[in-house]
Amino acid sequence: xxxxxxxxxxxxxxxxxxxxxxxxxxxxxxxxxxxxxxxxxxxxxxxxxxxxxxxxxxxxxxxxxxxxxxxxxxxxxxxxxxxxxxxxxxxxxxxxxxxxxxxxxxxxxxxxxxxxxxxxxxxxxxxxxxxxxxxxxxxxxxxxxxxxxxxxxxxxxxxxxxxxxxxxxxxxxxxxxxxxxxxxxxxxxxxxxxxxxxxxxxxxxxxxxxxxxxxxxxxxxxxxxxxxxxxxxxxxxxxxxxxxxxxxxxxxxxxxxxxxxxxxxxxxxxxxxxxxxxxxxxxxxxxxxxxxxxxx
Numbered sequence: 535x536x537x538x539x540x541x542x543x544x545x546x547x548x549x550x551x552x553x554x555x556x557x558x559x560x561x562x563x564x565x566x567x568x569x570x571x572x573x574x575x576x577x578x579x580x581x582x583x584x585x586x587x588x589x590x591x592x593x594x595x596x597x598x599x600x601x602x603x604x605x606x607x608x609x610x611x612x613x614x615x616x617x618x619x620x621x622x623x624x625x626x627x628x629x630x631x632x633x634x635x636x637x638x639x640x641x642x643x644x645x646x647x648x649x650x651x652x653x654x655x656x657x658x659x660x661x662x663x664x665x666x667x668x669x670x671x672x673x674x675x676x677x678x679x680x681x682x683x684x685x686x687x688x689x690x691x692x693x694x695x696x697x698x699x700x701x702x703x704x705x706x707x708x709x710x711x712x713x714x715x716x717x718x719x720x721x722x723x724x725x726x727x728x729x730x731x732x733x734x735x736x737x738x739x740x741x742x743x744x745x746x747x748x749x750x751x752x753x754x755x756x757x758x759x760x761x762x763x764x765x766x767x768x769x770x771x772x773x774x775x776x777x778x779x780x781x782x783x784x785x786x787x788x789x790x791x792x793x794x795x796x797x798x799x800x801x802x803x804x805x806x807x808x809x810x811x812x813x814x815x816x817x818x819x820x821x822x823x824x825x826x827x828x829x830x
Contacts, residue, residue, distance in 0.1 A: 554760030556716050560709045561764030561806050567709070568802050569772050571702035576796065578695035588687075589621065589657040589665065591672065592680040596653035600675045607676035608653045614671055620661030621668070627654045652680075659683055713810060714817045717753050721821045724749060733829065746822040750815045757814030761807040772799070 596608035605613070608626065615624035627635075632654060659665055665681055672679040725732065732745060776795055 553716060553720050553756045554763065557713055557757050557760030557810055558764030558767065560713050561761040561810055562768045564706055564709045564806050564809075565765050565768035565772065565803055567702040567705040568806070569768075569775070569799055571699045572796065572798050572802065573775075574695045574698040574702075576798075578691050588683065589659040590682045591615065591624075591655040591657070592682075593653040593655065593676055594678045595650070601677070602675060607679075608655075610675040611672050611679055612655060614675060615655060615657055618668060618671075620659060620665070622658045622660050624655055624657035627656060710809070710813055713757070713813050717757060717814050717817045718821050720756070721749055721753055721818050722825070724752075725822065725825050732826075742823050742826045745826060746819045749822045750818040753818040754811045754814040758807050758811040761810030765803055765806045768803075769795075 591611060593608050593611050596606060598607050599605075600607045600610035602610060604610075612624060612626060615621045632651065635654075659668075665683060669679075669681045672681060735745070772795055
């Protein structure tokens with residue numbers, strides 16, 4: 535295949551070696567930002583689904599007599615939960631499980647501290663809305679019983695996810711603007727270096743669109759090449775991060791094989807070089823056409 539003739543000498547005028555490196559570095563950051571946004575959305579969806587229906591019941595003085603006087607406070611509350619139509623999977627946490635939960639704060643066995651530790655029951659809330667009626671029923675048999683749901687935590691996770699995704703979008707916009715600025719500077723440098731040649735062929739009747747297209751092809755090639763290298767360089771980092779996040783996503787990772795990237799991320803990453811090429815083409819067209827209009 536014959537090599538395309540470079541009449542304007544753009545291979546030398548726009549042979550800036552830093553351009554692919556800079557575009558590659560920004561594409562590396564863009565790939566990480568995209569991965570972060572997708573990971574945040576995926577994890578938030580899982581955590582919201584799992585914690586939104588979580589129900590935690592704390593029973594102070596679990597060994598004391600209930601208001602009915604037939605069973606202990608703990609047993610009365612557990613019975614009410616097990617017979618409630620909107621509650622599923624009610625069970626009492628064992629002493630070992632409570633110690634594991636309190637260890638980061640107490641630092642030792644809670645029983646050795648001689649503190650009144652309430653009994654904790656975990657369950658799932660299957661009803662619609664808040665369990666206000668359940669709170670009243672449990673307080674009637676064991677006053678002081680606390681009922682908490684994961685709805686507040688789910689709302690906080692959703693808010694955090696929105697902030698992370700907004701940050702990722704901001705990073706992508708900044709990367710796009712910087713890439714456009716880099717390409718504009720390189721294009722201006724090429725125009726300055728080939729000014730005399732461009733003025734001659736422009737005076738002979740060469741169309742602005744033809745000249746802009748020649749520069750755009752060169753800039754697009756540099757941008758796409760740099761973005762492809764940057765995106766490929768991000769793959770090992772993304773695979774490593776996917777392996778670290780596997781315990782939180784429920785994905786089983788084989789120790790002898792690298793973690794597979796999510797399908798959504800595999801679909802999104804090829805868009806980075808395409809976006810870089812598009813930015814290169816549009817920026818160069820605007821830059822060259824504006825420069826040529828000032829020649830008239």
